[in-house]
Each structure stands twice: as structure tokens, then as C-alpha cells.
Amino acid sequence: MSENILEMVNITKTFPGVKALDNVNLQVREGEIHALVGENGAGKSTLMGVLSGIYPYGDYSGDIMYKGEVCKFRNIKDSEKLGIAIIHQELALIPYMTISENIFLGNERQRSGVINWEVTNKKAIELMKKVGLNERPSSLIKDIGVGKQQLVEIAKALSKDVKLLILDEPTAALNDDDSANLLNLLTDLNKKNGITCIIISHKINEIKQISDQITILRDGAAIETLVKNVDEITENRIIKGMVGRELVNRFPKRERNIGDIGFEVRDWVVYDPLDEDRLRINNISFNVRKGEVVGLAGLMGAGRTELAMSIFGKSYGKKISGRIYKDGEEVFFHNVSQAIENGVAYLTEDRKNAGLILIDDIKRNISLAGLKKISRNMVVDEHEEMLVALNYRKKLNIKSSSIFQKASDLSGGNQQKVVISKWIFAEPDVLMLDEPTRGIDVGAKFEIYTIINQLVAEGKSVVMISSELPEILGMCDRIYVINEGKIVGELKIEDASQESIMRCIIQSTNKQEVTM
């Protein structure tokens, strides 16, 4: 039983400008439940991507040994053939197909292309029984809850005769009953069918409860592996492993000169745009002073982006309520241009899909949100526009051949500088920056921090959303911790540490689980 079913040896994987995995070693014993924990961006999902063939052999360096043999997966199909299945956080089911169709999708019970529905449905029922799914096999996926959808995914994996099951945040979207069910099922499958599991989760109490070993990743490196009944496994121990890095001086210094409250949001409530009964932002109130950087810390999916976007001209959500005050006066943003006119800017986390017009050049991207300022009678003064673009290109040090270079041809850091230029040119008083340094290299990060410092030195208010705790701690004057659509803590920078922030998050999650 204690033989290793999987050994990942010295895995290194780089994305342009970022080392996502750095010489990671992972050993998983046959028949165990192995947990992977770490902060956002620690490399958990990337590591599982390497294992399941999402990043094909040659895309990374190092070796995967599965059942004692070196594997070179070219795609997911290759790893599936050996019985490795991955279930992603975002489920890969087709909403308008039935449960049984989904279970056998890509793996149909067929003879020369003709599906045998009798066998399909019979097998589907067997598998559904195995995972405890009480539904008709002909129900559509869209009509069953997320918890049951998760079970369909597992049934799908079982249909492929899975030996090693990887689950990425399986309980993130589930309520407590469904979570408990799922965890029971996993331990069951594990004990009865001998299926080895790797589970990625932020919910440390779940992990403590079910896993035999816990590997902690941090900054793309495997820090340590804790073994049940050998090592001490406590919350504090795990958090320390997750965040325990030294803070190097990666942040430019700034003199604090904090003024009055410049922007305030009260009693903000937002519902999910697709499911109007689902509360996404639950009564959040916060404020930012002039010359202050306020951080919104939290895990992915905590609701930070949804909060910022719903404030920014109702760009997200339904049934939005609450009040917004700017310089003490109430303001109303019914659409984005009203928010911009009132001096609010939002820098999106999704630079490529929602921040830039990639097929346009630098000049046009910079001027887009402030076109009115360079036009007379709605006619754009192109000379003025070029002057503006040249000015920002120089000021923000955008490395490019000219202002006529297409945004798609720039590196991530320079793309981000173009988006920041756009917003500075719109002359806002309040900037909401959502993951302003995601996916860009260290040098460019420092430059962007410097720009942020200049902005607050001019008396602007900055709200910074970041999943990198060191960045939040290095840049902010005050931090709100958000979890599951609520503010679960407000920390002055003097009192904040990675441990205290993680503790806020984890304690609020645990509390909810106990009370509900």
C-alpha cells in the first residue's frame, strides 16, 4: 500500500516572464488521499496541468513517473488512458445534454459510430449508484445542482476506469451538505475501490479531515510534505508553510500623506447575474481616503472583482443596491461613462479580454476612455491624441517601437502600462486596480508600484485588489479582507501579516460551516 503510484521529479514550468513551477517534487502513495495546498498562484493548478497532459511533454522539464514508468503525455487523452483523470474547478459538462450523455462524452458506448443507448443508460445508472447520485440518467445537466454536477464529473472519471483522480477545489462552489457528501464519497471511493486522490483545496479543515499527506506549495516550489500521524497537522502549521516567505524589499517607499475620505461605499448588495437568488456581495461597506492605498484581500472567487465591477457603473451583477459617496456627496453610477465622468476608474484583472483592444495600437488604446477630452464637437484631434500617447509612452516607460504598435505585440508589463495610461488620462480621483501586476515580471511590477505611489502622492485614492498577499502588505495602508462576498476583517497595515489575513479568511469559512 505504501508504494508510490506517482512521482513527479524536478518539474519546472515557465510561462513567458514567470517561473510557475521551480523544481517541484511530489510523491503520491498508492491508495492515499493527497492534498495540495498553497496560496493563489503557488503553482498547484499548473502542477496538476503538467500531470494530466494539459501542458504536454516538452513544455516543462522534469519527469513524471507513474506506476514506476516515465510518462510523456502529449495531451489529456494520453493521461486518461493510464487512468489519470482531472476534475477542474469549472466543471466541463455540457448543460443541454443529459447526465448519461455527459458521463460517456468522448468515450461513448458505441459500435462503428452508432451509440448503444441501452448499454449507455445501464452503465450510467451503475455509475450514478456508485457515486450516490439520485437522478434520472435522462435529466439535463442544467437542471441539477452544482453538487450533483460534481458527482456527474466523478462518475465520468469512474467510467474511464480511473486510478488517480485529481480534484481542483471540488468544494469551492458547494454548500456544506454537498461538501460533506462529496468528501464522504471520496473517502469511500478511496477505501473501497482503491482510487488514489489528489485534492487541491483552500479549506484547511476539510483537508485535515480526509487527507493522508499534505504537500504545501509556495511560489512554485514544494515547501514540505506533512504526513498524517507523523507530523503535527494544525491550521497554524499549514498557514505558516503557505505564506512563510521572507519579504524582500520589492516595493518602492512612499511617504504617507493621508487626507479625508474620498470615496465610500455603504451597504452594497449584489446578486449573481445568472442566478438572481444567489447573493454575491453581502452588505459590504468600505471607504478610501485621499492619498491612501486600500487593499482588498481574499481568495479567488471571494467577490472582490464582482464588488469593484458592480460599483463601476453596474458592470456586473443584478439587483444592485447600496450607496456610493464621493467627497461626502452621494453619487449614482448607472453606467460606466457616468462612473468615469465622476472620476472613478476600474482597471480590469482580465487585461487581454476586457482591458485592451488588442488589434488597435497603443495610441488608440490610451485615448479610448478619454476621447472627449481630445475632441471638439465630437471630432477627435488626432494630433492631440498622438501627443498624449507620446507623453504617456515616455512617462510610464512603455517599451515599444512606436505609439503605432499594436497592443497585441507588447509584453504583459507594457500592455498593463498602456491600460494604466488609459485610466490616468481619464483623470480619475479614485482608481480601483484589479490584480494590477498579474502575470508580469518583477521589474515591471516595481515600475507599476512606483506609478501607484505617484498617483496617491497626487492625492488620488487607490483601491487595490490582489491575490498576492505580499503585494497587498507591501503597497497598502489599510486592508479589507473579503471572503464569500463579505468583509471579514479590516486591518491596519501595522497589524497585518500574511498569517493574520489568512486567519481571517479561514476562520470566517470555518465559522460559517459551523453555524450553517
Add this chain to the structure above:
Amino acid sequence: MGNVKVFFAKNFERAKTAMRSNMRQYAMLIALIAIMIIFQILTKGILLKPRNVSKLIYQNSYILILAIGMVLLIISGGNIDLSVGALVAFVSALSALFSVKMGLPPAIAIVLGLVFGTLAGMWQGFWIAYVKIPSFIVTLAGMLVFRGLNNLILEGETIALPDLYVKIASSVVPDFIGGADSGLHLTTIIIGVLFSIVYTVVMILSRSKKKRNNFEISPFYLFVLKTASIVAIINLFMYWLSRDDGLPIVLIILAVLIGIYSFITIKTVAGRHIYALGGNQKAAALSGVKTKRVLFWVYANMGLMAAVAGIVFAGRLNAASPTAGMGFELDAIAACFIGGASAAGGVGTVIGAIIGAFIMGILNNGMSIMGLSIFWQDIIKGLVLLTAVAFDVYSKSKAKKAA
């Protein structure tokens, strides 16, 4: 010697980068010229005879007008309007209704036609932009509805229209100066000369402003070459027309529309918003572009253009007919794509669509003169459309690799 070499090498490099950035535009122009030369040879010189050049303009004017409206739709996100042919028919039927059946003065009938065309466009824009029904479906429905309305109004008959319609569609600017003895329409030539003077002055002003602001400008000899060749083409073209009947009124309408819409797309905030919407809808919305409103007005404008085309077409036929405008939508859409618009949106120009429409028009005209069967004509036009877009896709993927 060395200096000369360096000079040429430097300018060559510059010209090359300029060429590359405008490659698609130049490629279209080259294709247009190549097709003109091929058919000039194949038709044994008939294609470019003054008479035939006038005919090309009259024959294609309504497709050109539709292409202007259509290219804005395509820029705004790859939207198309399948109903424009039916709209052309609808507006020409309305013309008959107002001016003949109801006996209104023709000028008022024309204005009412334009208003109703715009309203029809707004109707479609409402469903597409605000109710978010795919444009393909809304305009497919529109195609049926407006064709049906045409038949309802005309009761299946063909009705002759007043003279004003015919004048707009198929007459020329009156010759104030005379010159009938020389066989030349002198007014046309003089308009051409005036136009080239205005063009040259505007170009020089724009260049000197760029210089003042220290922007990079193309070398002086290239500037002279470009301006001179455009002036030469304008004057040659006007001379050619003057050898026939003179400057068609519909060409003036077209020139004004091309001018206005080029200006809107290139110079105005509204134009920028259309490109931004097509380039990346999410980014545009998050930058304060009112995306729904832009889409709505682009469709309203398509209705207006279809109305103009409908009036011109009715005048050209001298009648409102139940079968008017059949298949026009496909010619207009093809013209835009041949002219370099991208089906994904965000890319395209009014001038490109015009060039595309002329390529289609010359193919039609040239093949007709040659007496090619209509079946072969369709096959060849289809293949030209496919080749043009395939070339576009290929050159884009190549450019991406190079970057």
C-alpha cells in the same frame, strides 16, 4: 556613392514598413487595378471606354451605398444585415406610394422614404442591441417582413415613378460652361480641377501640422508622389467622364457619402466607438463606450443607407417593382469582406468597402461584356470572395508569426 546607397537603403526600409502597415489596403488597390487590366484586355478595350465607365458607376451606385452602411455594421463586431435588399424594395415601394398613389411632391416623398428607411433600421437595431437577438435572425426576419410590405404596398404591380427619381439616379450635372463643340463636358473637368486643388491644400496643411508637432512624416518625395498621383487619377477620371455625358449626379451623392462616412469612421468619437465595440466589446464597455447605443445607431444608419439606395435604384429602374433589390445584401456583404473588413469585427474601412464593391462591379460588368454565362459569373464571383478572405486570413496569421 556610399551615401546614395545609404539613402536608398534607409528610404527603402521606411517605405517597406509603411507598406506593411497598409498592406491590406494596397493589396486591394492592386487587385482592383489587376482586374481592370485583365478585363480591359479580355473585353478588347470596351471596359474602360468612357461610356462603359459611366455605366459602371450607374450600375453599381446602389451597391456602393449599401456597402457603406454594411461596412459600419461589420466593423462594429462582424454584424451583417440580410434585409437590405428587401429594405431597398420597401423604400422604393414607399416612394411609389407617397409620390404616385398619394400624389405628394417627389421631394417630400424622398424625404419620407429616408425617414421610413431609418425607422426600419431602428426597428432592427432595437431587437439586436437591446433585446440581444442575434443579428442574423433579426435581419432574416426583416428580409421577409420588408419584402412582404413591398408587395403589400404595390399589390404585386410595378409602378412608374416621377422624373425627380430618374434624375437622381441616371442623369448628369448640367453643363453650365458648354463645350459641346469639343465633345467634352467642361463643367465636369472644372469640378475635377477644383476638387484636386482643395485636396492638395488639405494634404499640405495636415503635413505641416504634423511637422510642427514633431511627428514622424513620410519623406517629402513620397508625399509629392502620392499627392500627385491622386490628383492625376481624379483629373483623368473626370476627363474620361466628360468624354461621355459628364459627371453623374449619383456620383456626387456617392462622393459626399464616402466623404462623410470616412470622416465619421476616422475622425470622430462615434467612429472610434464603433471600432472599439468591434475590436473588444468588453474592453469598450469598461472604457465607457455605450455599446448598445452604438450598435443601435449603426443599424439605424444601415436603414438610412438602404433608403438612399432604394431611391437611387427605383430611379434607375424608373419604377418601383416587387422584385427590386433581390440579392443586394449579398453583394454588399461580399464587397465589405473583399475590401478587407474582418468578420470578427474591429477592422475595415469605408474606402475598402468601396474598392471591394468596384471589384465585384467590374467582374460583373466585364464578364457580361464577354458574354460569359450567368452561371459562370456566379461561380467566379464566389471564388473571388473566397480567395480574397483566404488571402486576408493567411497574411494575418503570417504577420502574427513574424511578431
